[in-house]
Amino acid sequence: MNKKISALLSTALSLALLFAGCSAPAANTDFSEDKINIVATTTMLADLSAVIGGERVNVNGLMGPGIDPHLYQASAGDVSLMQKADVVVYNGLHLEGKMGEIFENLSGQGLTVICIEDGMDETQLLASEDDSSVHDPHIWFDVSLWKNAAKIVADGLSKADPEGTTEYQKNLNSYLKELNEADTYIRNRATELTQEQRILVTAHDAFQYFGEAYGFEVRGLQGISTDSEAGTADVSGLANFIVERQIKAIFVESSVPPKTIEALQAAVKSKGFDVAIGGELYSDSLGDANSGASTYILTVKANIDTIVDALK
Ligand SMILES: [Zn+2]
Missing domain, CATH: 3.40.50.1980 (Nitrogenase molybdenum iron protein domain)
Structure with missing residues (x-):
C-alpha cells in the first residue's frame, strides 16, 4: 500500500476510534459492595431501576442523556461493567440494535438479566410502520405500558434479591400511583x-x-x-x-x-x-x-x- 494512503487510513482509524469512545460515555460507573449493582442500558431504564430498587440498589446507566440507543455501540468497558453487575436491565425489541450479541452472551453468566421485551404482553405491542414483522421498541411513550415495565423490573429484582421483595413491591406500588398521575396529566393537557x-x-x-x-x-x-x-x-x-x-x-x-x-x-x-x-x-x-x-x-x-x- 502507498505510504501516504496507509498513513491517512491510520489517522482515519484513530479518529474513528476516538469518536467511538466519545459517543459512549458511561453516565456513572460506581459499584457498591453492600448493594445490588444494576447496569441499565437507557436513561429511562436507569431511572426506573433506581426508583424500584430504592435504597437496596446501585444503578449504573450505560447511555447518557441525548445518546441514541439505536446507534449505540457498547465499549469494552461497558461489557465488563455488565459482566461485573448483579443485574442487567435492557429494553429489547431491537432498541439497543447494536448490542444483541452482547445480551445473548450475558445470559448464563450467573447474573440476572431483565429484558423488558420478555415480560410484555405481545398484544399491546405495535408493529413497525414499514415492517410488520418487527415490533416498535418505543414502549415508554405510553405510560400504561411503562407501568408494565415497572412490574417487570420489580419481579426481576425480587428474583435476584428475594430479601428485598417487600421493599421492591412497596416502591412499585407508590410509583404506579405516580405513573397514573402522569398519565392523567398528559390526557388533560391533550384535551x-x-x-x-x-x-x-x-x-x-x-x-x-x-x-x-x-x-x-x-x-x-x-x-x-x-x-x-x-x-x-x-x-x-x-x-x-x-x-x-x-x-x-x-x-x-x-x-x-x-x-x-x-x-x-x-x-x-x-x-x-x-x-x-x-x-x-x-x-x-x-x-x-x-x-x-x-x-x-x-x-x-x-x-x-x-x-x-x-x-x-
Ligand atoms: Zn427511537
Missing part, C-alpha cells in the same frame, strides 16, 4: 387541542405508542430506528402532508441531530407554507441533570407541554 390539531411530526417514528395512547396522528421522517437516512422522497412527501394539513409546528428530538427536521422545515417553506419548529422532544433519552426533565415522569410531562404549547 386542550382539537382533534385536527393533534398531529405530531418528529424526526423518527418514536411516537407511535404515544399517538395510540393519547389520540395523536404521528409522522416520523425516519422509520422506527434512526439507523437509516431519510430520503428526499420522504422529505418531500412529508412536506406536502404538512402543507395540506396546515400543521403549525414540527419537532426536533433530543437524541437525533436537528438537521433532518430543519431540512423538512425548509422543504415546507419552498412550497410556500411556514411551519415552526415547536421545540425539542425527549425521544429515546431523558433530559440531563439541568434540563428539568431528568426523570421519566418529568420527561413525559415536559413532552406533552412542548407539544400542546406549540400546536394550539
